[in-house]
Amino acid sequence: MTPLLRNIVANYTSQLYVILIGLAVVPQYIKYMGIEAYGVIGFFAMLQSWMSLLDLGLSPTLGREASKLKAGVTRAGVLKLFLRFLETLFSFTALVVVALSWILGPWIASSWLKLESLSPSDVALCVVLVACIISLRLLSGIYRGGLLGMERQVVANVIAVIAATLKSLAVLPLLIWVTHSILAFFLFQLVGAIVEIVLMRIAFVKALPSVATEKFQWNLLREPLRFGVGLAFLSGVWIVISQSDKLILSHILSMQNFGEFMLATSVAWGAYSLISPLQQAVLPRLVVFFEQNQHDKFVLLYRQTTMLMAAILAGVAGTMAAYPEHVLFAWTGNLTVAARAADILRWYVSGSGFMALAGMAYVLQHARGDVRMHIRGNLLNVFILIPSTIALTLKFGAIGAAITWAVTNLFFLIFWTRIVHKKFLPEIANSWLTRDISPALLVGALLCVAAHQLNWPVSSRLLSFAGLAVLVVATTGFLLFIQAETRRIMSFFLRGIVKILCTKNV
Incomplete structure (x- = not known):
């Protein structure tokens, strides 16, 4: 089986698993938490889509730079420099997102959403948890983009399957036998996000060549950042659409x-x-x-x-x-x-x-x-x-x-x-x-x-x-x-x- 065909099979196997497992558990979520709680989950899923604007198109840009490394038209040291730059930028962004969630959480729960039976205070805490999850997904997206660009897609998909299993299936025993709380649901999602980012980073760093990172120079980052700006704008428009x-x-x-x-x-x-x-x-x-x-x-x-x-x-x-x-x-x-x-x-x-x-x-x-x-x-x-x-x-x-x-x-x-x-x-x-x-x-x-x-x-x-x-x-x-x-x-x-x-x- 050729590498391209292997990647296609791996991508589809992973994606089908993630889609099917996601669809399969929704009736159980509704059964144990209620349709209103599922509406709140859907709202936060939509919110995560809006927050993907913070990626600024840089994760797929890193993937393209990784593909160029594979094609022999860029250096590994430059790719490592770009990775370090993105890690620093997104870590700072994560701190800002979590801080804002503490401020806006009560307003979202009490003024924006039309809650009937759920506790506004629980939903406000869920806003903070979702902010933490979003922050971790921003960082893990960097490593996933790099793995995809280097055609290490089998590894990326195995990690995606592990994370989806944790987030979708492993939470069910908690909802069935311990608590029907939506707050507990999002706490479990946070655990899954932590596992995902750790595995993604280990896999991508291992895939990189063992060479020193280039010294920081803006001219080395100018071309990928220029391309990233275009993707960032497209991402913003896509989210709005x-x-x-x-x-x-x-x-x-x-x-x-x-x-x-x-x-x-x-x-x-x-x-x-x-x-x-x-x-x-x-x-x-x-x-x-x-x-x-x-x-x-x-x-x-x-x-x-x-x-x-x-x-x-x-x-x-x-x-x-x-x-x-x-x-x-x-x-x-x-x-x-x-x-x-x-x-x-x-x-x-x-x-x-x-x-x-x-x-x-x-x-x-x-x-x-x-x-x-x-x-x-x-x-x-x-x-x-x-x-x-x-x-x-x-x-x-x-x-x-x-x-x-x-x-x-x-x-x-x-x-x-x-x-x-x-x-x-x-x-x-x-x-x-x-x-x-x-x-x-x-x-x-x-x-x-x-x-x-x-x-x-x-x-x-x-x-x-x-x-x-x-x-x-x-x-x-x-x-x-x-x-x-x-x-x-x-x-x-x-x-x-x-x-x-x-x-x-x-």
């Missing part, structure tokens, strides 16, 4: 209704999260191909990645959009919640799928080290999406935000990606959408149309889950094997698995 609706609704809705809203969006983001492992595995290799001027290999890998993404999204997101009530019922077992949140899930998962496909234009620009067009595109997105989201959310509530999300992302997939490709890869500007994307969009649309014609009653969680799983596998498999590029990849992958199994049995 993806989290504004949640921020507005967290103040408008009761925590119980907000919890139902977060259930639907969590499933939708689960579909989107299936794409990041593929991008993480491919991006360092694209950087190497670009830096070494291997243009044909760059284009081929970029197109193959697009087709793989499109097939996966058509299967997963298309099935969710076609049968959202079945998805929510199979997950929670609650028919009432499933019926109320189904339309939100349908529109959000569709928009997330469009956004994931359009995100390949960002992968292209990131690999080339030029994200200026992506900045312009995101600014345009802000001017279109944010006013529309605010207006429709205030008028129609969650469903207005969901429809706005889907329509805006479809617009950018169809029109903006072509502009980007005409600049950076003009040879595929016309064929990328029609040849690499359109089959998946067509199949996903046909699924939704067929769902309206096929009467599939919501009656059994097991039947719903089994039917959904079959539909996902059949749709994804069909798309993978109708295109020559992905058919070759899957044939190579299956031959590799057979070879490994045969070798072990000898």
Whole structure:
């Protein structure tokens, strides 16, 4: 198995585990802590997304510098200098975040959130705990970015699995047999964050070459910091785009209704999260191909990645959009919640799928080290999406935000990606959408149309889950094997698995 294929498999194994375990424990959280407590958990998850702005785009920048070290175009001593600079900067940022949380915690608990049964004093303490968790995640993100950039993705994913198990599964005995307190829940999350950062740092430091750190000079950091500033701006715009609706609704809705809203969006983001492992595995290799001027290999890998993404999204997101009530019922077992949140899930998962496909234009620009067009595109997105989201959310509530999300992302997939490709890869500007994307969009649309014609009653969680799983596998498999590029990849992958199994049995 090639290193790239091994990284893809490791990324997907880890990501699927993290997604599935995260989805599996949510019904238990609701059972033992209540839907209001889950709404508060969803609010803090949204808050953590906003606080990722503090990363300033520097973790992925470190990853790109690590990829350049692998390509032989930078020095290990410079990479170590950049790492030390980031550790110092983020440690100071962490102290500021925790201090502010002590000040703002009581206001958030008593004035912003619409609490009904939870104690405001407990929620205020949770704000401080979340600030500590955010601070640790900022630092661990540095080391994870470096590991991904050096293509040590198997190690990074093993650590992610350990941390997810601690945060999601290991907390259940505490909630079931000791206390249902949301404060205890976040204390356990803090323990998981500490374990994660320790393991990530050990792994990354071990992966670095044994050379001395370069003496501090601003000129050595100028180029990565310049690139990081662009990513920081993009991260800020991305957070505004993806989290504004949640921020507005967290103040408008009761925590119980907000919890139902977060259930639907969590499933939708689960579909989107299936794409990041593929991008993480491919991006360092694209950087190497670009830096070494291997243009044909760059284009081929970029197109193959697009087709793989499109097939996966058509299967997963298309099935969710076609049968959202079945998805929510199979997950929670609650028919009432499933019926109320189904339309939100349908529109959000569709928009997330469009956004994931359009995100390949960002992968292209990131690999080339030029994200200026992506900045312009995101600014345009802000001017279109944010006013529309605010207006429709205030008028129609969650469903207005969901429809706005889907329509805006479809617009950018169809029109903006072509502009980007005409600049950076003009040879595929016309064929990328029609040849690499359109089959998946067509199949996903046909699924939704067929769902309206096929009467599939919501009656059994097991039947719903089994039917959904079959539909996902059949749709994804069909798309993978109708295109020559992905058919070759899957044939190579299956031959590799057979070879490994045969070798072990000898």
